[in-house]
Amino acid sequence: MPASPHPFDPLVPKEIEKAAQVVRSKFAGQDINFRVITLKEPPKEEMIKFLDLEHAKQPFHNIPARIARVEIVTKTTSGASALFELHIDLGHGSISKQQLLEGKHSYIDSSYMNDVEKACMANQEIQDEIKKLDLPAGASVIVEPWAYATDGMNDMSKRITMCWFYLRLVEHQDANYYAYPIEICAEVSEELQVTRVYKLPCSPDERIHTESRPFDRRKIHSTTSSEYHPDLRPSPRTTTKPYRVIQPDGPSFKTRGNLVEWEKWSFRVGFNYREGLTLHDIRYDDRSLFYRLSLAEMFVPYGDPRVPYPRKAAFDLGNDGAGLNANNLKLGCDCLGTIKYFDGWHNTKSGEPLKLPNVICCHEQDDGILWKHTNFRTGNAVVTRSRILVLQTIITVSNYEYIFAFHFGQDASISYEVRATGILSTVPMDFDEKATIPYGTRVAPGVLAPYHQHIFCLRIDPSIDGQKNSVVIEESEPMPFGDPNVHNPFGVGYQTKSKYVAHEGGFDLDFTKNRTFKFVNEDKINPITNTPVGFKLMPFYSQMLLANKDSFHAKRSEYGQHAVWVTKYREDEFFPSGKYTMQSMGGEGIASAIKHRAASGKAPSVRNEDVVIWHSFGSTHNPRIEDWPVMPSEKMMVALKPVNFFLGNPGLDIAASTQEDNKSVLYTEGSEVPKCAASRL
Amino acid sequence: MPASPHPFDPLVPKEIEKAAQVVRSKFAGQDINFRVITLKEPPKEEMIKFLDLEHAKQPFHNIPARIARVEIVTKTTSGASALFELHIDLGHGSISKQQLLEGKHSYIDSSYMNDVEKACMANQEIQDEIKKLDLPAGASVIVEPWAYATDGMNDMSKRITMCWFYLRLVEHQDANYYAYPIEICAEVSEELQVTRVYKLPCSPDERIHTESRPFDRRKIHSTTSSEYHPDLRPSPRTTTKPYRVIQPDGPSFKTRGNLVEWEKWSFRVGFNYREGLTLHDIRYDDRSLFYRLSLAEMFVPYGDPRVPYPRKAAFDLGNDGAGLNANNLKLGCDCLGTIKYFDGWHNTKSGEPLKLPNVICCHEQDDGILWKHTNFRTGNAVVTRSRILVLQTIITVSNYEYIFAFHFGQDASISYEVRATGILSTVPMDFDEKATIPYGTRVAPGVLAPYHQHIFCLRIDPSIDGQKNSVVIEESEPMPFGDPNVHNPFGVGYQTKSKYVAHEGGFDLDFTKNRTFKFVNEDKINPITNTPVGFKLMPFYSQMLLANKDSFHAKRSEYGQHAVWVTKYREDEFFPSGKYTMQSMGGEGIASAIKHRAASGKAPSVRNEDVVIWHSFGSTHNPRIEDWPVMPSEKMMVALKPVNFFLGNPGLDIAASTQEDNKSVLYTEGSEVPKCAASRL
Incomplete structure (x- = not known):
């Protein structure tokens, strides 16, 4: 009898209601803003015992307790607000933890x-500024509020919001207002007072200023080239013919609740407001591989040094929430083939369950050839096609979208693909036709798309045949040539050198050495290769954070300093820039955590321990005009691959690809609609 | 009236016949072995004039002459052989060039x-050695001859072949004999004499030896785990359900002979025995992008220092030929959807045309989301799917296969994907169960899969809005923080620094600086960004050649020293390890060519000139047991992307993705064959 809900399952609506009810009775009479009601995942130690029994199909008596983690903001009668974190034991209807988070901000x-x-818009000064701009008739002003990226210029104990201004030039709700940034900028206080209005710099050397320049209507570019919505565009091209994926016998996957089974894989789908899609208890052929995989953070700092642009730096998970901003995926638009959708649940301000429909999709894709060999002596070919299972979620964070997808392979690999698309966040610049600004790309008259970085962090919690794992760094290096003690007579020899990571730390990539990070179980030796069973990280090579190490950007993000971090597993250590990133002051991320543990003399060993690997990667995005007005997907790919884990190719038993199954069609030159060829193998 | 054949078209059968006929009459009475009869592409200068007129739809009077490049090996009466290169003017039936290639070997x-x-097998010494091995009944010996990789131990003016020995353990023609390497090795002379028989080393410190050890039959592993052919395997898994690609209105591409047109792209498909698939005159919206794209070389050196393994190092293009070894692709096996196949033509020994059927396929693939944006204010999403056009060829080089594919995108990018699959080249090792050898991975009892590298070279001949292009290296670097002369008050600013490449040379990648190689046309300024129009290389980060720079491997390959090479275009400079790689002595590759030109005081400028970019990439392949007995595809991807070439996203006019076109199906939990959901958008 399976546990329902399963301990990894996100809170169900009834549990959200229950948690809110417990909190309401505790804070009776107060104004409560429920920010978060989410699952607090069970302690790993308990879960491992549970999973061992579950997979052994043995009865379990101690199902880990269902605990809700709740964040509320209360308002005292004086109007001051307070942020609390609470743990609610849903079985007992009791509060097991209550903490006032002083100096922290909720997302x-x-x-x-x-x-x-x-x-x-109600503010007179802003209205006066707008009036001075002498905007075209029919245009309306759009205010885009952003979280304030700490720059040391204001007291961060209270919330401050930065507001950027744009123009919707035509009367269509989906007109691309990012094409018409205007030079006003405002700071708004926690009490909703406009405390400052800036005029933005519009040339390379300019600083913020006070005088207004009228928005020169003669120089406004036409909307067509800056619009992406079909209503505002000429008719689309008709040359792209339909392409359908047909799965006549249905998909190869099966779901039962949040459990997904496919081609020897099994795992559980999780979801929360912050990380969005999470994966748990990932196994292949019932051998444990990963306890948990998740996108842990994402930081988007802008590289324009001019005030107030250093305040543009978004923690898209910590500040915005990948779950909360997940798109409602649509059948036939976001994927092809046979699709399973998962809903998510969040909560309203008042603590009611809030459904987030279709936030995750699960479907298969053909991925070309898995393996092929032709015996050149007989001419006989055997070819198998690669099928992958895709777990996808797409988020919109203001202007940008990110498409996050885990790909499971029949070769027992897992890939994590990120696609960045959406619209560039723009700022105004001079209308001079020949203008350039060294911190960005001119994408339209008066429009600068500033340089910025996207730095992601993938949290990998391995359980390679068990929880006790080690991280080993392997490099391929030439053997000495000419050394009489080394047998390398022709100078062609090379070997691998391996070094186990002993202590927590941050590490860099080096493709010039074929540096490879492996997660191995030293207690499990592959009987054929005589080496520990393991998986390896196939990283995405990317530039790390460009901001100076003493900048707030660097101090607040931390994980962007190195591509790979290794820590010992700790309950509740999920976020490499800290748990509370809104207006954070820095020093709460993974580097600080490692440093503090080392400084306290308790630097934990990470050899043959429960380890966690964090991979930082991303892009230095110096926009191209081809990214405008909407950006073609920029792909980034990370993979986890078995390395001497199995006894051979895990996809060896995939059936050969045949025309009988695939029913491909032969194209004949000159026929607009090609004739179907007779089936032939 | 289009030229037929088009000047870029490979030789047609009649032309091959004609060329052979001209050669035969010249070499009347001699024993001629026709090694090559292929198109000598017209001089670029002539071609550019022709293409300009062709694309302007103007009449052309001077169609470049059709020239065949022919290689023959003749035998004199004394039995000595001679290699000649000839150019045959097919229009005039005359020989325009004849050169005796002394000291060179044909492929x-x-x-x-x-x-x-x-x-x-006819040699008594080998037969005696085989007898001593006391092989199991039913087993047969397979001899695998390899080109001899120069090691300085023999006179290379005559051909020597290295022969490796394997066992076909069961009586099935497709049994995997690489699973049973045996310790014999032989050298065979040009005159087919076995000149030396070795016993291969079988332990880390062992050298070649003379005594034979019986092949211990008790220790031979069972075949099943080492076989890949379905006849020799248990029944395959049945869990993978059929997956079909249906294109009800046919494909979006059109071919006319070797001309392919698809989604604003046009290009011509070429093919020759050595490079295999080549692409010519690549345009987007009739704007010129690339004059020619081709895989130029591929080198696979093995890293085992023990004699005679340094002789294992294959130039898979120069020695084997990617065209000659191209698979006959099968409908429904190697691709899905609607497929156009191209045949290739080569020649027999005696100079007759030889058809190589279905060596290239052309088809479309869905590639996920091209772009998406959801207006968070209205909730309205616009999403487009990415369609790609794939031009694919697959080659088998003894044990390995390589899948080479150009992907054309609707975002005006071109990707080049390489997949390595097939079977590892194995060598024998001791049967001891606990044995390890530091130069390889034990994949079965007595079987070592040695470490090796695959180093590819993609030749990129850009014609970005014309032939005069420059290469610029851009890096993203932090602005100084704390310098009173630099406005970077918060330490977050960064800029790009660009440097034009002035002279020919080799360059390295550096992702830590976001180092980007762009090909630009300095004479064409993008009217919006105010920067030269260009494309950029998205490289594949990989370790370069590990062999010592003084080794023959390094001297013979040369291009594996750097990831990016820039040269000025020269007629007939197509091969970065030289034109004749068989038993080459080194010093004929791209590094030497650049050095010689510089040393002669004629170092050509590559700024605003006709430039060629060569990208070296690949993998240091330290085998995993998961690569055995047949290797799941290992993917490598390179891309070329527009950077400020257009006036905006080239895929902006792609129609939004709809369920009406895509007809996806909703999965319902618990139904083995899911119900079709009502269409909804």
């Missing part, structure tokens, strides 16, 4: 942001 | 290799 509150927009 | 001759195998 972005969209209803509050709406109020900020209104406050801006 | 591998498969009929000669068959003779080598037979010579081995």
Whole structure:
């Protein structure tokens, strides 16, 4: 009898209701803003015992307790607000933890942001500035509020919001207002007061200023080239013919609740407001591989040094939430073939369950050839096609979208693909036709797309045949040539050198040495290769954070300093820039955590221990005009591959590819609709 | 009236016949072995004039002459052989060039290799050695002849072949004999004499030796785990359900002869025995992008220092030929959807045309999401799917296969994907169960899969809005923090620094600086970004050649020293390890060519000139047991992307993705064959 809900399952609506009810009775009479009601995952130690029994199909008596982690903001009668974290034991209806989080901010509150927009538009100074701009008729002003990226210029104990201004030039709700940034900028206080109005710099050397320059209507570019919405565009091309994926016998996967089974893989799908899609208890042929995989953080700092642009630096998970901003995926639009959708649950301000429909999709894709060999002596070929299972979620964070997908392979690999698309966050620049600004790309008259970085962090919690794993760094290096003690007579020899990671730390990539990070189980030796069973990281090579190490950007993000971090597993250590990133002051990330543990003399060993690997990667995005007005997907790919884990190719038993199954069609030159060829093998 | 054949078209059968006929009459009475009869592409200068007129739809009077490049090996009456290169003017039926290539060898001759195998098996010493091994009944010995990788131990003016020995353990023609390497090795002379028989080293410190050890039959592993052919395997898994690609209105591409047109792209498909698939005159929206794209070389050196393994180092293009070894692709096996196949033509020994059927396929693939944006204010999403056009060829080089594919994108990018699959080249090792050898991975009892590298070279001949292009190296670097002369008050600013490449040379990658190689046309300024129009290389980060720079491997390959080479275009400079790689002595590759030109005081400028970029990439392949007995595809990807070439996203006019076109199906939990959901958008 399976546990229902399973201990890894996100909270179900009834549990959200229950948690809210317990909190309400505790904070009776107070104004409560429920920010988070989410699953607090069970302690790993308990879960491992549970999973061992579950997979052994043995009865379990101690199902880990269902605990809700709740964040609320309360308002005292004086109007001051307080942020609390609470743990609610749902079985007992009791509060097992209550903590006032002084100096911390909860993530972005969209209803509050709406109020900020209104406050801006109601403000006389802003109205006066807008009037001075002498905007074209029919144009409307859009206020885009952003979380304030700490720069040391203001007291961060209270919330401050930065507001950027754009123009919706035509009367269409989906007009691309990022094409018309205007030079106003405002700071809004926690109490919804406009505390400062800036005029943005518009040339390379300019600073913020006070005088207004009228928005020169003669120089406004036409909308067509800056629009992406079909209503505002000429008719699309008709040359792309339909392409359908047909799975006549249905998909090869099966789901039962959040359990997914496919081609010897099994795992559980999780979801929360912050990380979005998470994966748990990932096994292949019932051998344990990963306890948990998740996108842990994402940081988007802008590289324009001019004030106030250093305040543009978004923690898209910590500040915005990948789950909360997950798209409602649509059948036939976001994927092809046979698709399973998973809903997510969040909560309203008042603590009611809030359904987030279709936030995750699960489907198969053909991935070309898995393996092939032709015996050149007989001419006989055997070819198998690669099928992958895709678990995908897409998020919208203001202007940008990110498409996150785990790909499971029949070769027992897992890939993690990120696609960046959406619209560039723009700023105004001079209308001079020949203008350039060294911190960005001119994408339209008066429009600068500033340089910025996207730095992701994938958290990998391995359980390679068990929880006790080690990380080993392997390099391929030439053997000495000419050394009489080394047998390398022709100078062609090379070997691998391996070094186990002893202590927590950050590490860099080096493709010039074929540096490879492996996660191995030293207690399990592959009986054929005589080496520990393991998986390896196939990283995405990318530039790390460009901001100076003494900048707030660097101090607040931390994980962007190195591509690979290794830590010992700790309960509740999920976020490499700290748990509370909104207006954070820095020093709460993974580097600090490692440093503090080492400084306290308790630097934990990570050899043959429960280890976690964090991979930082991303892109230095110096926009191309081809990214405008909407950006073609920029792909980034990370993979985890078995290395001497199995006894051979895990996809060896895939059936050969045949025309009988695939029913491909032969193209004949000159026929617009090709004739179907007779089936032949 | 289009030219037929088009000047870029490979030779047609009649032209091959004509060329052979001209050669035969010149060499009347001699024994001629026709190694090559292929197109000598017209001089670029002529071609550019022709293409300009062709694309302007103007009449052309001077169609470049059709020239065949022919290689023959003749035998004199004394039995000595001579290699000639000839150019045959097909229009005039005349020989325009005839050159005796002293000290050079033509590529591998498969009929000669068959003779080598037979010579081995007929040799008494080898038969005696085989007898001593006391092989199991039913087993047969397979001789695998390899080109001799120069090691300085023999006179290379005559051809020497290295023969490796394996066992076919069961009586099935497709049994995997690489699973049973045996310790014999032989050298065979040009005159088919076995000149030396070795016993291979079988332990880390062992050298070649003379005594034989019986092949211990008790220790031979069972075949099943080492076989890949379905006849020799248990029944395959049945869990992978059929997956079909349906294109109800046919494909979006159109071909006319070797001209392919698809989604604003046009290009011509070429093919020759050595490079295999080549692409010519690549345009987007009739703007010129690349004059020619081709895989130029591929080197596979093995890293085992023990004699005679340094002789294992294959130039898979120069020695074997990617065209000659291209697979006959099968409908429904190697691709899905609607497929156009191209045949290739080569020649027989006696100069007759030889058809190589279905060596290239052309088809479309869905590639996920091209771009998406959701307006968070309205909730309205616009999503487009990415369609790619794939031009694919697959080659088998003895044990390995390589899948080479150009992907054309609707975002005006071109990707080049390489997949390595097939079977590892193995060598024998001791049967001791606990044995390890530091130069390889034990994949079965007595079987070592040695470490090796695959180093590819993609030749990129850009014509970015014309032939005069420059290469610029851009890096993203932090602005100084704390320098009173630099406005970077918060330490977050960064800029790009660009440097034009002035002279020919080799360059390295550096992702830590986001180092980017762009090909630009300095005479064409993008009117919006105010920067030269260009494309950029998205490289594949990989370790370069590990062999010592003074080794023959390094001297013979040369291009594996750097990831990017820039040269000025020269007629006939197509091969970065030289034109004749068989038993080459080194010093004929790209590094030497650049050095010689510089040393002669004629170092050509590559700024605003006709430049060529060569990208070296690959993998240091330290085998995993998961690569055995047949290797799951290992992917490598390179891309060329527009950077400020267009006026915006080239895929902006792609129609939004709809369920009406895509007809996806909703999965319902618990239904083995899911119900079709009502269409909904």
